Amino acid sequence: MEASQNILVQGIPDNVSEDVAALFRSRILNAANKFIDETNLNKFSITVTTASKITNFNENDSTKFTENNNQRQNYDLTVEERADKYKAVQPLFDFEQLVITEQVKDDLLLAVDLIQLESKVFDDWGLRQIEPFPRTALNFYGSPGTGKTLSAHAIASKIQRPILAASYAQIESMYHGEGPKNLEAIFLAAERDNALLFIDEADSLLSKRLTNVTQGSEQAINSMRSQLLICLEQFSGVVIFCTNLVENYDKAFETRVRHVRFLMPDFTCRREIWKRHLPNKLPLSCDVSLEILAQVEDVCGRDIKNAVIDGAMRVARKGKQIVELSDLLESIERIKSARINVTESKKLSPQVREQISQQLKSAIA
Numbered sequence: 001m002e003a004s005q006n007i008l009v010q011g012i013p014d015n016v017s018e019d020v021a022a023l024f025r026s027r028i029l030n031a032a033n034k035f036i037d038e039t040n041l042n043k044f045s046i047t048v049t050t051a052s053k054i055t056n057f058n059e060n061d062s063t064k065f066t067e068n069n070n071q072r073q074n075y076d077l078t079v080e081e082r083a084d085k086y087k088a089v090q091p092l093f094d095f096e097q098l099v100i101t102e103q104v105k106d107d108l109l110l111a112v113d114l115i116q117l118e119s120k121v122f123d124d125w126g127l128r129q130i131e132p133f134p135r136t137a138l139n140f141y142g143s144p145g146t147g148k149t150l151s152a153h154a155i156a157s158k159i160q161r162p163i164l165a166a167s168y169a170q171i172e173s174m175y176h177g178e179g180p181k182n183l184e185a186i187f188l189a190a191e192r193d194n195a196l197l198f199i200d201e202a203d204s205l206l207s208k209r210l211t212n213v214t215q216g217s218e219q220a221i222n223s224m225r226s227q228l229l230i231c232l233e234q235f236s237g238v239v240i241f242c243t244n245l246v247e248n249y250d251k252a253f254e255t256r257v258r259h260v261r262f263l264m265p266d267f268t269c270r271r272e273i274w275k276r277h278l279p280n281k282l283p284l285s286c287d288v289s290l291e292i293l294a295q296v297e298d299v300c301g302r303d304i305k306n307a308v309i310d311g312a313m314r315v316a317r318k319g320k321q322i323v324e325l326s327d328l329l330e331s332i333e334r335i336k337s338a339r340i341n342v343t344e345s346k347k348l349s350p351q352v353r354e355q356i357s358q359q360l361k362s363a364i365a
């Protein structure tokens with residue numbers, strides 16, 4: 001019985017690192033498969049929560065196993081059939097919408113030029129003889145909301161190609177052996193559509209491959225990473241990865257990937273981002289000053305966008321007709337503090353991370 005096709009693992013919190021999460025999923029799958037084989041039970045759930053919560057357990061907010069027939073069908077698909085599911089789209093943004101420092105802009109444009117010149121220099125001029133694996137891919141890294149996705153679209157616009165975007169979570173599968181197939185399919189689809197391939201949340205994909213592999217689950221993670229190397233080698237288009245923070249890049253990727261760092265916007269960039277996010281039609285009070293708005297520090301482009309939306313919605317809800325400076329300032333401060341609280345709670349010390357990892361490992365060993 002292909003029991004793993006019926007199993008869904010959900011509810012792993014964001015602050016658990018991808019490696020630990022992937023190990024957890026895979027090991028739980030192994031254990032559940034054995035259990036199903038021995039008992040023939042094919043519908044059951046496992047809850048991980050505190051003792052006090054167990055009595056009023058809400059099945060939506062915990063680790064859960066359910067039947068999933070769609071996935072059962074997916075399992076049998078070939079790589080080509082999987083590729084049919086991925087379609088490139090026209091880019092949604094262009095360079096004009098992107099506000100970044102000249103330095104980052106130069107980095108981006110240089111990277112694009114280099115990628116476009118690759119075939120000439122490495123193939124026509126024979127440089128592949130001295131460097132068989134040129135840096136054909138980009139990795140955008142930096143804090144969330146700083147314009148990485150926007151930039152991937154802007155580059156696609158610039159090189160006049162559609163963009164095929166997928167996140168690591170979509171590619172990785174809870175079913176053994178499917179992750180590498182999905183990865184292969186996505187590269188195939190990008191090649192087919194002559195698209196720029198954008199792989200978001202790729203932290204786990206670009207991390208160091210695990211050594212001393214003892215479990216099938218660890219093997220599964222390594223196979224994804226090995227498959228990526230194969231795909232990168234065969235792919236002749238542009239691929240952009242996006243990561244938040246990778247502490248331990250795999251050496252093999254380091255040599256193939258060109259990194260571009262996205263920083264939180266400085267005063268000048270913030271001023272410009274505010275300006276571009278205040279549409280002409282928005283009824284603004286004359287006290288709204290870009291200089292004052294831009295003085296709010298430690299906010300990213302996404303915070304600014306959300307503050308404009310939040311501010312305008314609150315004004316409309318109060319029945320007011322005009323958005324004042326204080327409305328925008330209140331919204332940005334609210335969004336900023338909410339973001340900082342979330343970020344702080346995600347910043348686990350290495351000791352705490354190690355502790356969580358050990359607890360998870362021993363719980364599922």
Ligand SMILES: Nc1ncnc2c1ncn2[C@@H]1O[C@H](COP(=O)(O)OP(=O)(O)O)[C@@H](O)[C@H]1O
Pocket residue numbers: 097098099100143144145146147148149150151273300301302303305
């Ligand atoms: N550098 C920037 N220039 C202009 N707008 C930005 C910038 N960074 C973020 N934004 C705004 O925030 C939104 C989300 O940014 P996004 O590119 O998705 O961030 P990331 O991918 O880095 O998390 C964008 O669609 C845009 O409205």
Ligand SMILES: [Mg+2]
Pocket residue numbers: 148149150200242
């Ligand atoms: Mg993004």
